[in-house]
Amino acid sequence: xxxxxxxxxxxxxxxxxxxxxxxAYRKLxxxxxxxxxxxxxxxxxxxxxxSEAYAVLSDEGKRRDYDEFGxxxxxxxxxxxxxxxxxxxxGGRGGFEPFFGGGGESMQFGGDLDDLLSRLTGQGxxxxxxxxxxxxxxxxxxxxxxxxxxxxxxxxxxxxxxxPRRETVTVKVxxxxxxxARIRIAxxxxxxxxGGPAGDLHATIRVRPDxxxxxEGRDLHLxxxxxxxxxxxxxEIEVPTLDGRATLALPPGTDGGKRLRLRxxxxxxxxxxxxxxLYVTVRILVPRDLxxxxxxxxxxxxxxGPADPxxxxx
Numbered sequence: 001x002x003x004x005x006x007x008x009x010x011x012x013x014x015x016x017x018x019x020x021x022x023x024a025y026r027k028l029x030x031x032x033x034x035x036x037x038x039x040x041x042x043x044x045x046x047x048x049x050x051s052e053a054y055a056v057l058s059d060e061g062k063r064r065d066y067d068e069f070g071x072x073x074x075x076x077x078x079x080x081x082x083x084x085x086x087x088x089x090x091g092g093r094g095g096f097e098p099f100f101g102g103g104g105e106s107m108q109f110g111g112d113l114d115d116l117l118s119r120l121t122g123q124g125x126x127x128x129x130x131x132x133x134x135x136x137x138x139x140x141x142x143x144x145x146x147x148x149x150x151x152x153x154x155x156x157x158x159x160x161x162x163x164p165r166r167e168t169v170t171v172k173v174x175x176x177x178x179x180x181a182r183i184r185i186a187x188x189x190x191x192x193x194x195g196g197p198a199g200d201l202h203a204t205i206r207v208r209p210d211x212x213x214x215x216e217g218r219d220l221h222l223x224x225x226x227x228x229x230x231x232x233x234x235x236e237i238e239v240p241t242l243d244g245r246a247t248l249a250l251p252p253g254t255d256g257g258k259r260l261r262l263r264x265x266x267x268x269x270x271x272x273x274x275x276x277x278l279y280v281t282v283r284i285l286v287p288r289d290l291x292x293x294x295x296x297x298x299x300x301x302x303x304x305g306p307a308d309p310x311x312x313x314x
Contacts, residue, residue, distance in 0.1 A: 004134065004199075006053030006066065014067070018058070025054040038271050042184045132190035132199035133159060139171060139183070139203040143210040147242050147267040149175040154203065159190040171203055176270035178218060179207040212240060218267040218276025223283050226250060228301075231284050239280055241265045248280060256284040 007014050010024040028050045030036070037043035056062045056074075065073035065080045073080060137156055145152070152171050157164035169188050177183070182204050189199025207215065214221040224239055234252035238245045239262070246262055259281050266276025287294065 004049065004053070004131070006056045008134065009049055009053035010057065012057075021054070021057050025050060025058070029054075036272065040271055046184075128194060129196035130193040131196045132192040134199040135159075135189045135201045137201060137203045138206050139173070140206045140208060141173065141177075142208055143213060143215060144242055146173065146177040146179070146181075146205055146207050147175070149173055149177075156201070158188070161191060161193070169201065173205075174270070176218075176268040176273070177205050178215070178267060179205060181205045213242075213278075215267065218269065218273060220266045220276060220278045222278060222280050224248070224280045225283050225285050226254075227285055228287070231256065231282065239278075241278060242267070246278075250282070254282055256282055258282045 007016070010021060010028065012021055012024050016024075029047065032043045032047040032050060034040075034044050034047060056066055062073075069080065135156065135158065137154060139152060139154060141150070141152065150173050152173060153168050154171050155166065155168045158167050159165075167188075169185060171183060171185060173183065182202050185201040185203065187198045188201035192198050212222060220242070222239065224237070226235070226237065230237065230250060231254045232252065234254070235250045237248050237250055239248050241262070242265070246265055248260060248262060250260075259279055262278040262280065264275040265278035269275045287298065290298065
C-alpha cells in the first residue's frame, strides 16, 4: 500500500524548514507514543507512520528524492541520480543507466518521467493503485457526550473521481474523550485511485462550554453554593456529577473559597490515564434584603465570630 504524503502526516507545509519539521514530529511523537497510549492500536499505527514520515523529511537526500519522484524513490534498488540523468536527456545515445540495481537490462527512453517509471516498475506514479487522501474534520460535542461516549452524525464532502460527494458518517465516540482528542474512522477519507484503498477520516473533538462544569484535562471544577448555616455547622450536600449525583461531606466551619475533592468523579480515564477528579469550590450565599428580625439574628451570630478577622493583613 502506498505511503501517505509525509508532509501531510506531520502536518507541515512542503517548504517547511528543518526546525519546523522537528517540532511537528516531537509534538506528535509525544502524543502518540505507545507508552502514553497502551493498548491503543490506532495510536501505535499513527506513531509508526509519523516516525516513517520524519525519517524521510529529516534526511536531506531522502526529502529531495521524495519531492522529485514521490513514493517510487523508496522502492528497492531505485537510483535517483540515474533517474535524473534520464529525465534530463543524459546518458549517451538518448538512453540511460538502469534506475534499479540487480543487473537489469538497459532501456532506451525518449518519453516523460511517468512513462519511464511505468516501464520500469509496471506502473507509473499516478497509474497504479493509490490510497485515497486522509480527511480532517471537527466534531463539536457537549461535555457529557465527549466524556461518557456517544454516537454522532458528521456530514462531509468526500473526494471521488467524479468530484466531491456529500456523505453522512456515523462516528462512535468512546468514553473518556477530552478537547483536542482525535478519532480515526477507517476508510471514510478520500476515494482510492485505480483500485487503491480509501483514506481515513480523522475527527478532532471540540467541547462546548458546560453551564455547570469547567474542565481542565480530565479534572472537573464546580462552584457549589452553600448557606451560611451549612458552612458553619457542616452538612451532607448532594452535588451533580457527569453521570448522576454524589454526596459531599461539608466540614463544620468551612470558609468560602475552600476547595474539596471528589476522587474519580471527573472525566473517565483512557489507557494509562486514570479517572479525573471533581473539585468543588465552596461559595457561601449571603442573605439579602433582611427585615428587622433577620438583621437582629445576623448581629447575634456576628458576636460569635473573631473580633478582628483581618488582623493577619496588617
